[in-house]
Each structure stands twice: as structure tokens, then as C-alpha cells.
Amino acid sequence: MKVIAFNGSPRKEGNTYYAMSLVGEELLREGIGFEVVQVGDQCVRGCMACKRCIVNQNERCVICSDDVNDWIQRMKRADGVLLGSPTYYGGVAGPMKCFLDRAFYVIGANQSLTLLMWYKVWAAVAAMGRAGGVAVYDNLSRYFSGYKWVCPMPTGFPVIFGDEPGDAKKDARGIQVMRILGKSMACLLKEVSAAVEGRPG
Ligand SMILES: Cc1cc2nc3c(=O)[nH]c(=O)nc-3n(C[C@H](O)[C@H](O)[C@H](O)COP(=O)(O)O)c2cc1C
Structure with a gap:
């Protein structure tokens, strides 16, 4: 089993990464693979609303100048997905939002891909200096809401x-929350893999 994590911070090893790595440590402890993909320092274009993904039915966004199509396939291959973003003006950081808007539109556009994503386990985390992290978490969670994740x-x-x-290394409560999240995610991954039969692919 494997979880793929997408780090929406331009800082490769900043506070968002630290929060995600705490979740990852708990997953690894349970024998679940964990890999972080760096999104936040990439040049990711926004969705053009061309809807070619609906017409083409090829699991791809027509924009080929970035790694979004590769990241979609990596989500498809994983059992779980962890999203993380820093809080920027109370919202998700730009490249991460561009990636998620396009990736989840492609997923929703293609019925077989939607089915392949059923019962994958997701979790999301946010880093913040002072306020707005809960709104970021809420925003990240919306990408999964239309699907059976x-x-x-x-x-x-x-x-x-x-x-x-x-700085996040001093946030004892935050650290505890991330560790518990990692343990719960591991537990749910095992439960789902034991329970789900007949998921396509
Ligand atoms: C452009 C920008 C906007 C920010 N907006 C907020 C904000 O609205 N609320 C907040 O608490 N922190 C805000 N911050 C601080 C970051 O959320 C904080 O430094 C966070 O720990 C960064 O995570 P990272 O180290 O993973 O990049 C902002 C930082 C930047 C650069």
C-alpha cells in the first residue's frame, strides 16, 4: 500500500512539508509507503475551462507544459492521497490550487477514472502563520467531496x-494532531483494503 503526498508549498522542507512528514512517519511505521511530490515551486497553469478532458476521455488535461498529467496517474496508482498547503491569504497556495482544479476536473470527466478512484483514502493538512488554516483544510477537502473517497x-x-x-516543530498540539492523523489514515487504509472487493483495476 502506498500514499502519495502533494506539497503545495514553494518551500521544499517548510512547515507544510514538516506536517506531512509527521503523517508519513506514522504511515511508514505501519508498513505503508509514503512519497512526497513537490508542487508548490512548480509553474502550474490554471484550468482553462476548455472541457477537452470531457471530450477526449484520455485521463489527461490538454495543458502539457507541467506535470499535472503525471500527478493524476500517480494518484491513480496510490491507495491514499495526502494534500498539504500553506495558508496564503486564507486560501490554498496558487500552484496547488491550479493543480487540484485541473486534476479533479479530469478525474470527474472520465467515468472509468472516477471509478478507479473510489474508496481511496484522502487526508489534508495546512500550515499557517496565524489564521486561516481551517479554511485551507476545508478548501482542500472539497476536491474529494463529489467522489467516493x-x-x-x-x-x-x-x-x-x-x-x-x-517554527512548526514548536507546535506540540499540531504535531500531536498530525501523528494521530497518520495513525488513523493507516488504520483506514488497512480497513478499506480488507473491505473493498471489486474495485475496478
Ligand atoms: C503570500 C503569503 C500569504 C500568507 N498568508 C497567510 C495567511 O493568510 N494566514 C496565515 O496564518 N499565514 C499566512 N502566511 C504565512 C504562511 O502560511 C506560513 O509561513 C506557513 O507556515 C508557510 O508554510 P511553508 O513553510 O510550508 O511554506 C502567508 C505567507 C505568504 C508567503
């Missing part, structure tokens, strides 16, 4: 405090 109920809001990289 499942998520572990976080104990408290899955946000971590910190401004400069490394």
Missing part, C-alpha cells in the same frame, strides 16, 4: 502553526 476523521483541525521553516 473516504477520509479519517481528524482529531482536531489538521493545521500546524509556524511562520518561518522550522
Whole structure:
């Protein structure tokens, strides 16, 4: 089993990464693979609303100048997906939002791809300097809402405090929340894999 994590921060090893790595440590402890993809420092174009993904039915966005199509396939191959973003003006950081808008539109556009995503486990985390992380979590969670993905109920809001990289290491409560989230995600992944039969592919 494997979880693919998408880091929406331009900082490769900032507070968002730290929060995600705590979740990842718990997954690894349970024998679940964990890999982080760096999104936030990439030049990712926004959705053009061309809807060619609906017409083409090829699991791809027509924009080929970035890695979004590869990231969609990596989601497809994973058992779970972890999203993380820093809080920027109370919202998701730009490249991450561009990626998610396009990726989930492609997923929704293609029925067989939608079916392949059924019962994958998702979780999301946010880093923030002061306020707005809960709105980011809420925003990230919306990408999954139209599909049959499942998520572990976080104990408290899955946000971590910190401004400069490394600050989040002082947020004891945030660290605890991330670790519990990792344990719950591992548990749910095992439950789902034991329970789901007949998922296409
Ligand atoms: C453009 C920009 C906007 C920000 N907006 C907010 C905000 O609305 N609320 C907040 O609490 N922190 C805000 N921050 C601070 C970041 O959320 C905070 O530094 C976070 O820990 C960054 O995570 P990272 O280290 O993974 O990049 C902002 C930072 C930047 C660069």
C-alpha cells in the first residue's frame, strides 16, 4: 500500500512539508509507503475551462507544459492521497490550487477514472502563520467531496502553526494532531483494503 503526498508549498522542507512528514512517519511505521511530490515551486497553469478532458476521455488535461498529467496517474496508482498547503491569504497556495482544479476536473470527466478512484483514502493538512488554516483544510477537502473517497476523521483541525521553516516543530498540539492523523489514515487504509472487493483495476 502506498500514499502519495502533494506539497503545495514553494518551500521544499517548510512547515507544510514538516506536517506531512509527521503523517508519513506514522504511515511508514505501519508498513505503508509514503512519497512526497513537490508542487508548490512548480509553474502550474490554471484550468482553462476548455472541457477537452470531457471530450477526449484520455485521463489527461490538454495543458502539457507541467506535470499535472503525471500527478493524476500517480494518484491513480496510490491507495491514499495526502494534500498539504500553506495558508496564503486564507486560501490554498496558487500552484496547488491550479493543480487540484485541473486534476479533479479530469478525474470527474472520465467515468472509468472516477471509478478507479473510489474508496481511496484522502487526508489534508495546512500550515499557517496565524489564521486561516481551517479554511485551507476545508478548501482542500472539497476536491474529494463529489467522489467516493473516504477520509479519517481528524482529531482536531489538521493545521500546524509556524511562520518561518522550522517554527512548526514548536507546535506540540499540531504535531500531536498530525501523528494521530497518520495513525488513523493507516488504520483506514488497512480497513478499506480488507473491505473493498471489486474495485475496478
Ligand atoms: C503570500 C503569503 C500569504 C500568507 N498568508 C497567510 C495567511 O493568510 N494566514 C496565515 O496564518 N499565514 C499566512 N502566511 C504565512 C504562511 O502560511 C506560513 O509561513 C506557513 O507556515 C508557510 O508554510 P511553508 O513553510 O510550508 O511554506 C502567508 C505567507 C505568504 C508567503
